[in-house]
Amino acid sequence: MEDKKEGNHDISKPHRDNHCQLMLAISGKFKLNIDFEIIEFTEPALLCIFPEEVHHIIEVKDPKGWMISFDPSLVNKEVLQLLENKINNPFLPQQESAFFKQLVMVMDLIEKVQLENPNIYSQKTIHSLLNALLSLIAGEIISHLPLEKEKENRGIIIKENFIKLTKEHYKTWKQPAQYASALSISTSHLNDTVKSVTGSPVSVHIQEASIMEAKRLLYFTDNTVREIAYEVGYDEPVYFGKLFKKVTNLTPLEFRKKFRDQDYPSLH
Structure with missing residues (x-):
């Protein structure tokens, strides 16, 4: 998460993408602009950026964590729509909660599968883990919503x-x-x-x-x-x-x- 370059563009400059981005910050201080709203937060934090949203990093200090970019077509549409409709950026989990520890475990596992001993099934494994990660987040969001008639x-x-x-x-x-x-x-x-x-x-x-x-x-x-x-x-x-x-x-x-x-x- 230290590098302000992502792919072929500088993420410190306003831009937008045709993919989703999911960031889990486990340390650091952040200031971003997402669709004309200034968002400031410290760790631990979960942030989702959806396709076509104009965004850029204004300031970041001592960042540590994970950033995943993924094509929306690769994940469960119902889960993705729930995240887009319900998540509040940034989502701030409790550092000692089971949910936060599970997020870290899944993110760490995705990184390990990607970097260690890749094989013909690595991408399928990553896609499955990504869907599990998003479902985990969706479940946590739903658990905090008020019961509706x-x-x-x-x-x-x-x-x-x-x-x-x-x-x-x-x-x-x-x-x-x-x-x-x-x-x-x-x-x-x-x-x-x-x-x-x-x-x-x-x-x-x-x-x-x-x-x-x-x-x-x-x-x-x-x-x-x-x-x-x-x-x-x-x-x-x-x-x-x-x-x-x-x-x-x-x-x-x-x-x-x-x-x-x-x-x-x-x-x-």
Whole structure:
């Protein structure tokens, strides 16, 4: 975990990946930016970064632990969705807990299998251990969630499936009816359910999914506002600019300048 280079890019600079990253820190002090939120923590800590999230390390001191990068297609989809919906970054386990000791054991075993005496079954072993690790984490998260009434639980499932769809279809699905159809429920039921669980109507979440991707592109690329508007599904840059300001209280170019100057002054 000491090296700030990962693969072919410098992780101290804003970037995003098409894979997941899981970090277990057993010592050290950390400060990161993940999707425009500053996250600071000390050990022990568990951190998940999901595909397309713009992130970079701002500061790290005396780090020790493990970082695993993996393709989402290699792991159980239900477990991965639960982690994406429920984990709070960073997840802070108790150092003396059985859960933390089990995390260390599995991480250490994955490292040993990867480094010591590799054979034709090593990758399959690592994939199995990775799924076991993620299931272990999911089980710990679930154990800390409050027990929900059946009706409330159904609403949360609908909300989480809807949010997942917005991340996949924000560019082309702009109407609530499209999401309701995909979930096999009425538009009014979807809107009532999502609003009761989150406090915001379906249309707001659809807009926020597009605006989040626009934020990432403004921050991470030098694309023009017109190009970014098109990338997130808006053919009219003026409308996009008004919507962006409504959601963020900043114009797209004000957002770009503010966050680049704030988090990485030498980015441009």
